[in-house]
Amino acid sequence: MDPLLKIDEGYSEDARSQDDPDSPMRLDAMSEGSFPQSWSLSAGIPPQILALSEAERSDFVYTIMRTLRTSSIADIVDRLRPVLHIDPVAVLPPEITSQIFSYLTPSTLLEASRASRAWRERALDSRLWRLKFRSEGWGLNMDAIHQFEQEHKRVRKLLSRRADAHGEQNRQKKRRAGGHHPTGASSPPPPSSLTPPQDLRTWNKQHGEVEADEEKTLKREDSGNNEEMYDVEASGNFIRPYPAGVQTPSNPAVGTKREPDANTILPGTNPQCDAEVLTRIDDRQSLVRYDGSGNPQLNYTYVYKQKRKLEENWESGSYQSFQLPHRDHPEEAHRECVYTIQYSGKYLVSGSRDKTLRKWDLDTQRLIGKPLVGHNASVLCLQFDHSHGEDMIASGSSDTDVILWQFSTGKILRKIPRAHDESVLNLRFDSRFLVTCSKDKTIKIWNRQELRPGDADYPVKGVRGGGTCPAFILNLQEMASGVDLDRVLTPEEKTPVPPYSTIMTLESHNAAVNAIHIYEDQLVSASGDRHVHLWDIHTGVRTSVCRGHTKGIACVQYDGKRIVSGSSDNTIRIFDPVSQAEVACLKGHTKLVRTIQSAFSDLPGKREQLEAEAIEIDGKFHEARRAGKVPPPSLRGRERNAGSNDPKAIMAYGAKLPPGGGGSRWGRIVSGSYDETIIIWKKLADGRWAKAHVLRQEEALRAAGGPLLSQSDLNNQAHQQALASARNYAPLPPPTNTDNHGDGQQNGENEAQTQYRAFAAHLNQI
Numbered sequence: 001m002d003p004l005l006k007i008d009e010g011y012s013e014d015a016r017s018q019d020d021p022d023s024p025m026r027l028d029a030m031s032e033g034s035f036p037q038s039w040s041l042s043a044g045i046p047p048q049i050l051a052l053s054e055a056e057r058s059d060f061v062y063t064i065m066r067t068l069r070t071s072s073i074a075d076i077v078d079r080l081r082p083v084l085h086i087d088p089v090a091v092l093p094p095e096i097t098s099q100i101f102s103y104l105t106p107s108t109l110l111e112a113s114r115a116s117r118a119w120r121e122r123a124l125d126s127r128l129w130r131l132k133f134r135s136e137g138w139g140l141n142m143d144a145i146h147q148f149e150q151e152h153k154r155v156r157k158l159l160s161r162r163a164d165a166h167g168e169q170n171r172q173k174k175r176r177a178g179g180h181h182p183t184g185a186s187s188p189p190p191p192s193s194l195t196p197p198q199d200l201r202t203w204n205k206q207h208g209e210v211e212a213d214e215e216k217t218l219k220r221e222d223s224g225n226n227e228e229m230y231d232v233e234a235s236g237n238f239i240r241p242y243p244a245g246v247q248t249p250s251n252p253a254v255g256t257k258r259e260p261d262a263n264t265i266l267p268g269t270n271p272q273c274d275a276e277v278l279t280r281i282d283d284r285q286s287l288v289r290y291d292g293s294g295n296p297q298l299n300y301t302y303v304y305k306q307k308r309k310l311e312e313n314w315e316s317g318s319y320q321s322f323q324l325p326h327r328d329h330p331e332e333a334h335r336e337c338v339y340t341i342q343y344s345g346k347y348l349v350s351g352s353r354d355k356t357l358r359k360w361d362l363d364t365q366r367l368i369g370k371p372l373v374g375h376n377a378s379v380l381c382l383q384f385d386h387s388h389g390e391d392m393i394a395s396g397s398s399d400t401d402v403i404l405w406q407f408s409t410g411k412i413l414r415k416i417p418r419a420h421d422e423s424v425l426n427l428r429f430d431s432r433f434l435v436t437c438s439k440d441k442t443i444k445i446w447n448r449q450e451l452r453p454g455d456a457d458y459p460v461k462g463v464r465g466g467g468t469c470p471a472f473i474l475n476l477q478e479m480a481s482g483v484d485l486d487r488v489l490t491p492e493e494k495t496p497v498p499p500y501s502t503i504m505t506l507e508s509h510n511a512a513v514n515a516i517h518i519y520e521d522q523l524v525s526a527s528g529d530r531h532v533h534l535w536d537i538h539t540g541v542r543t544s545v546c547r548g549h550t551k552g553i554a555c556v557q558y559d560g561k562r563i564v565s566g567s568s569d570n571t572i573r574i575f576d577p578v579s580q581a582e583v584a585c586l587k588g589h590t591k592l593v594r595t596i597q598s599a600f601s602d603l604p605g606k607r608e609q610l611e612a613e614a615i616e617i618d619g620k621f622h623e624a625r626r627a628g629k630v631p632p633p634s635l636r637g638r639e640r641n642a643g644s645n646d647p648k649a650i651m652a653y654g655a656k657l658p659p660g661g662g663g664s665r666w667g668r669i670v671s672g673s674y675d676e677t678i679i680i681w682k683k684l685a686d687g688r689w690a691k692a693h694v695l696r697q698e699e700a701l702r703a704a705g706g707p708l709l710s711q712s713d714l715n716n717q718a719h720q721q722a723l724a725s726a727r728n729y730a731p732l733p734p735p736t737n738t739d740n741h742g743d744g745q746q747n748g749e750n751e752a753q754t755q756y757r758a759f760a761a762h763l764n765q766i
Contacts, residue, residue, distance in 0.1 A: 130300040137601030137664035152296040317693040321703035332367035351379030396424030437513035443506040450496040460539040467504040467540020528552035546575040548582040566593030574661040581655040585640030591674035600663030613658040621647040660687040
């Protein structure tokens with residue numbers, strides 16, 4: 001080998017292993033710290049012994065050691081211990097051990113953390129558990145995480161500042177009293193149990209992520225989950241470590257936002273308030289870790305643990321039933337049936353046939369404020385976002401109107417009269433668009449912000465097969481590419497499109513459009529015509545049509561990779577929008593499937609991995625068909641595939657998704673039906689979707705304490721109980737006055753007569 005190439009220690013053509021007596025790795029390990037530096041490994045050893053094989057030398061050494069005293073043997077063992085037992089955590093850089101630990105399972109990591117303090121610090125590293133969290137296919141709400149860390153950091157600074165001020169006041173008091181006082185003030189350090197060792201702090205400074213340096217507009221990490229299924233909300237008690245009703249930096253009581261100072265009401269001005277804040281923070285310490293600079297960061301080890309507990313509750317069917325409103329306040333209930341609900345965090349909003357919307361606090365099970373009154377007919381659909389940036393509820397009704405409400409106050413922000421020609425059946429909004437669909441077979445897209453020609457969200461008009469745009473939307477396709485719009489357009493054409501204008505109408509369904517869903521720049525719709533359509537939200541071009549349901553479709557959901565729909569044919573179906581193939585059909589309900597929620601918990605990676613899995617299963621199918629294991633299509637049964645990858649069960653090939661739609665073991669679908677059941681579906685080992693739990697309406701109602709009764713029902717119930725009590729009442733017959741046996745008998749006759757009169761009066765009252 002060229003001597004010059006030996007400079008590269010990361011490359012070797014030497015085939016010898018560590019077991020080789022002449023291995024450089026073995027020689028280096030034995031020569032360092034094991035024997036005096038003046039010795040060489042062969043010094044003083046006769047050549048004839050070195051000429052023996054390793055097995056022979058081992059026997060020779062063993063024979064020699066048998067002649068030594070036990071203390072001498074123990075001394076030799078101690079000198080060999082560094083060679084026999086090498087702690088990789090102690091000798092390897094944190095980057096290397098973290099990479100090694102990333103291949104361990106969570107249970108193995110926890111076992112490894114028990115080896116020593118150094119192993120525990122390395123095995124419980126928050127970044128490592130964040131990787132484990134994502135490798136399970138669980139999504140991360142980065143907005144909530146960033147806000148949590150910033151809020152915790154801000155509260156920590158405020159408390160530290162207040163502690164410094166309080167310490168200075170105590171020192172001044174001691175000076176005035178002539179007492180001894182320490183010089184300088186120091187803020188309380190982070191808990192020692194949460195402070196990483198010095199080597200990890202150095203590594204954190206060099207390699208740790210700085211969340212504060214990210215842009216304010218943060219996105220959820222790509223996990224394949226639908227945003228409606230996230231467990232961590234961007235607001236609520238999870239990220240707001242303040243007592244209820246206290247003015248906070250992110251939610252001032254009045255006026256505009258401002259940075260807090262030492263005089264803010266939060267720290268120090270009220271001892272009870274301080275105790276509540278400190279209690280809140282102490283309760284959350286397991287959620288927080290500190291980096292090398294002492295900045296708080298989310299403790300992903302704890303988050304992983306809590307998520308696993310949540311998944312175990314899903315698996316075991318552990319839940320608690322309750323109903324709205326609280327049983328002590330039946331007067332807060334809707335007057336008629338509820339058609340639509342949505343919940344987020346601690347809030348739930350419901351819409352009813354009684355023409356009202358109601359906001360509920362799930363912690364107290366009480367109505368928030370007064371019912372929202374504004375519609376003239378049944379409220380059929382709604383969506384709300386209670387975050388500070390949105391603070392809005394949108395609702396659609398049988399009166400064809402769409403109303404936008406302020407979530408916090410219940411005031412009407414905007415009313416869109418006659419948004420459609422018939423009932424508004426569903427609506428969805430994001431930061432850019434409001435999309436509505438109707439019984440009139442149309443879908444309408446409304447802008448939420450002012451739009452000018454050339455804006456990213458300005459409709460693309462004039463595309464073949466695209467949506468219908470109003471006259472005030474310009475056809476920029478007719479203009480030359482790269483033209484300066486400011487020079488070409490007239491002042492009238494430059495006029496911005498006002499918010500909540502109809503900028504596009506989509507018309508291709510042949511029946512009522514019952515459900516829609518927005519995912520980034522795509523829109524999916526489901527109709528009574530049994531079809532699911534996928535659209536480009538900017539051009540209005542229909543990019544895919546999925547067929548398979550045998551009756552009208554009532555609900556739909558789309559996560560960018562697969563479409564899930566529920567129908568009045570009592571089934572749930574999963575479609576691949578690229579190939580338009582049905583990859584799963586779930587049968588379990590006996591009536592219309594009215595609502596679905598799904599989360600496939602895709603593992604980190606791109607669509608190509610799902611496609612590769614689908615191709616592999618297709619190959620097994622074709623191989624089984626050539627071997628005669630799969631009957632011809634004409635002889636195969638009509639039972640739909642519930643997601644099994646068994647070649648005999650596959651109904652379609654060439655899809656870009658594997659049977660069942662793909663996803664991790666934590667994938668889940670929750671469906672609700674007119675059969676008064678909720679089914680929780682899970683994936684089995686072979687990919688099939690199966691019922692994990694069936695929740696029945698009557699059982700849930702009974703567990704929640706039974707149905708609520710209105711005041712009139714309560715009065716009627718009391719009346720019936722009184723009547724039953726009266727019928728079971730057996731008074732004495734009317735007394736007679738034929739005989740008189742003294743005062744005692746006369747008194748008895750009077751008592752019986754009084755009892756009889758009371759009974760007769762009671763019956764008359766009933």
